[in-house]
Amino acid sequence: MIARLRSLATQWTFLVPLAAVVLLVLTWGRNLPGVLVAVVTVVLAGAVLAAVHHAEVVAHRVGEPFGSLVLAIAVTIIEVALIVTLMADGGAKSSTLARDTVFAAVMITCNGIVGLSLLVASLRHGTAIFNPEGTGAALATVATLATLSLVLPTFTTSKPGPEFSSVQLTFAALSSLILYGLFVATQTVRHRDYFLPIARQGGGIAVEEHAVAPSARTARISLVLLGLALIGVVGLAKGVSPAIESGVEAAGLHHAVVGVIIALLVLLPETIAALRSARRDRVQTSLNLALGSAMASIGLTIPAVALASLWLSGPLVLGLSATHMVLLALTVVVASLTVVPGRATPLQGGVHLVLFAAYLELAINP
Template sequence: MRVMVRFCTRYWSVIVPLLAALVLAASWGRHLGPILVTIVTLALVGAVLAAVHHAETVAHRVGEPFGSLILAVAVTIIEVGLIVTLMISSGEKAASLARDTVFAAVMITCNGIFGLSLLVGALRRRVAVFNAEGTGAALATVATLATFTMVLPTFTTSEPGPVFSGAQLAFAAVASLVLYGVFVMVQTVRHPDDFLPVEATAGLGGGAAGIAGGSAAADEDEHDEPPSARRALISLGLLLVALVGVVGLAKTVSPSIESGIAAAGLPQSAVGVVIALLVLLPETIAAVRSARRDRVQISLNLALGSAMASIGLTIPAIALASIWIKGPLELGLGSNQIVLLALTVVVGALTVVPGRATLLQGCVHLVLFSGFVFLAVSP
């Protein structure tokens, strides 16, 4: 028995994706009772955790800032798959699902993960230090993408309602891809140093000894031997299996999620929040781990990179899928959502400019995230 427990503990990241694939094959196309829903949900959560583990392994092999980019793209693939499958299965009821999910992803990353990373970093050595140039550039890109794709549709007049016309949607999709592509080039080729962790000085923390200990921990983690090419390739394959499992299991369990939300009397937009929370669980875990290792910049790269990928890749994919999916595609935000987005951008800019943050900034972002969740449940 002990040998079996040790084996499962050691090789869980290999076992879980394969189990998720088996559960998917066994449950595909079947009506799920309470027991099957529980099994599928557990397999889904396990597949998400396995996906982040293997994405981190591949990221460690290629190094930063490519590592953060790999994890962000992997998570976005999951998000696009979930949105498209739900839009196909739900029809016109899912007209605003893409908007709700992407906006929830922006609020979760720019307030939830962002604030949690700053809070953990500040708790570790009183002040969380990061690179203002790279983080500011990422925040500006997120703000522009969000405005182009989710604010402007509310005010355009070519189509009734918060909907883009065909030409407008095509322009927004191309602009999103261009902005995301340029940012990736800047992050990985032109100015990669702007997105690497920075060291704190003795005057910023709770004494030189505390900072030296934090830096030592960060250096130790930074200089860990990267995995071999063989291990990275195995992790890449298992990552693909885990991603397929996540998308397939989420499609299988999605009717149960929707019926549960309806039975609880929650608005339809709560479905998008649930999807975004599930999809961004890997990013949250990875960001907290990095913040605990005094690598706050990596945490912020993950947060803002995920927000950027969520808009810059999801919206073009949904725009392309809308050619085959019947029904309108509502992208425009409501008034309370626009206010939350504007407040997030302003507060985020004020947080980023100094290049350092305390507990206060982390708590401010977390309160904004709490307000978003509350208004999503009780609009």
């Protein structure tokens, strides 16, 4: 055991998560000078890469589709904690924080990560092959959660503005938890085969063989280091957010761009992991990561902010604007057409990436 720990200590994937947490403790709640912002950014990038490495180690140990859940749920839990913390500190100006963060996560995952994964896999292997049953179930759950939590508040009349009443918010929170729980049970127990990676074999499709799994001890160490790396990623992203805000203001960009940048930083581990899987022709794993992250973001964030609203002052605005509802509806329609055949070409990947680019453009120029 001691020899193993010494060996791990010589690897950057062991040292960087520890360095990220130490740097987070030293810089938390402080205004960072330019040089320190650069150092934090470098460590943040290293923590992202380390998180991806340790998530893959754990995924190899537990197998799919459990491996895809590890990174998605871990990132989302820390992201939710960050949202609640910012809402507690932000006062009235944070009333739209949960909505903006959840919608950004949906657009980044369902268009950015999905589009990149399909494009990379199809360019490298001719077509991107995946299981339409599992992917379609995930997409349907994401669409339902997004509509119940982000679209309906714009049209309800119990409270003025795009807000839920207390009863409506409770219903949305319980519905989110129930749907997310049902999906996880379906993915991991009842219909697990719908979410397993598939690969070409003799012109057909067959279940892909796994590499030799790491030992249980190695997986446990990687799980701890994954948690540390993700804490470092989210915490350091919050630490550099004032510098990001200053840069956005200096560039004359809309304030919503800050939320997009932070969401991109938080979702970097999942993005890199999904692209690595796509390069290895494991597109189902990429889609599990993308749609699972979107689902976890809604299914865990809405109940968390519903509880937080009991002691937080100020309104909780969840309803999307008309522009964002159009983007969400178009995303659901396009994603449905992408999923149905069970295979995709670079065209489908490009369409999703154009939708993601449209979201970024409208965040900069609303």
